[in-house]
Amino acid sequence: MRIITLSGVILVIxxxxxxxxxxxxxxxxxxxxxxxxxxxxxxxxDNWTYEVFSDSYATELLGxxxxxxxxxxxxxxFGSNTTYAAASFKQDAYYSIKNAxxxxxxxxxxxxxxxxxxxxxxxxxxxxxxxxxxxxEGIGEKxxxxxxxxxxxxxxxxxxxxxxxxxNLYEKYVPEFEKMLESFKYID
Numbered sequence: 001m002r003i004i005t006l007s008g009v010i011l012v013i014x015x016x017x018x019x020x021x022x023x024x025x026x027x028x029x030x031x032x033x034x035x036x037x038x039x040x041x042x043x044x045x046d047n048w049t050y051e052v053f054s055d056s057y058a059t060e061l062l063g064x065x066x067x068x069x070x071x072x073x074x075x076x077x078f079g080s081n082t083t084y085a086a087a088s089f090k091q092d093a094y095y096s097i098k099n100a101x102x103x104x105x106x107x108x109x110x111x112x113x114x115x116x117x118x119x120x121x122x123x124x125x126x127x128x129x130x131x132x133x134x135x136x137e138g139i140g141e142k143x144x145x146x147x148x149x150x151x152x153x154x155x156x157x158x159x160x161x162x163x164x165x166x167x168n169l170y171e172k173y174v175p176e177f178e179k180m181l182e183s184f185k186y187i188d
Contacts, residue, residue, distance in 0.1 A: 040089065040091070040184065040187065041184070041187055042070060043179070044072050045179070045180070048072045048074055048075060048176070049072065049078045050072035051070070051071050051072075052070050053069050053071065054068055068090060068091040068093055069089065069090035069091070070090070071086065072088075072180070073085060073086040074169075074176075077169070083166045083168070084169065085164070085165035085169045085170070085173040085177075086163070086165070087161075087163050088160070088164075089159075090159065090160050090161075091158070092158040092160050100158065102130060102131075102132060103132075109149075113136070115139060115140055115141065115142040116136035116138050116139060116147050117136055117137055117138075117139050118134055118136045120134075121133070124150070126184060127154070129153070129154050129186075130152070131151060132151045132152075134148070134149040135148055145164055145166055146164070146165055147164050148162065148164075149162045149163075150181070154186050161181060
């Protein structure tokens with residue numbers, strides 16, 4: 001298992017067969033100390049390639065900033081644009097509504113999707129928080145893909161967790177994604 005902690009120090013310990021990634025961010029500039037912590041941890045299997053990155057408008061503008069997202073895919077499909085499976089875990093920095101209810105966030109996210117058709121929707125629990133699970137199938141350029149999305153509000157912050165795979169790979173990798181999802185937790 002690889003344990004990676006982001007807080008200005010990176011610590012890597014190799015034990016067993018999973019990578020544990022903890023995101024713990026502190027940002028500081030010369031005038032003001034801004035402390036924004038984005039805590040979550042997830043185990044990524046060793047046979048998946050992953051990236052820790054920022055999915056934030058401010059970071060895009062500045063070219064640097066805190067990381068709030070993890071993207072992962074089975075290593076054997078890394079680099080493919082047509083046949084792949086991918087998992088994502090992110091604090092949704094682009095959703096600007098503060099103190100939003102889960103239903104409002106989910107409606108917004110579904111309305112924003114133009115490449116998938118929702119097949120089913122139900123409430124589930126993720127990391128001890130009420131979450132909405134969406135199963136969808138791709139349309140347009142994503143036809144043939146399947147989507148499993150989770151939307152959650154934790155400490156008044158929206159999070160998205162998702163799994164996307166081309167039809168022939170969906171069933172193959174969904175058990176590994178479900179293990180990652182079970183390992184997902186917030187660190188407050």
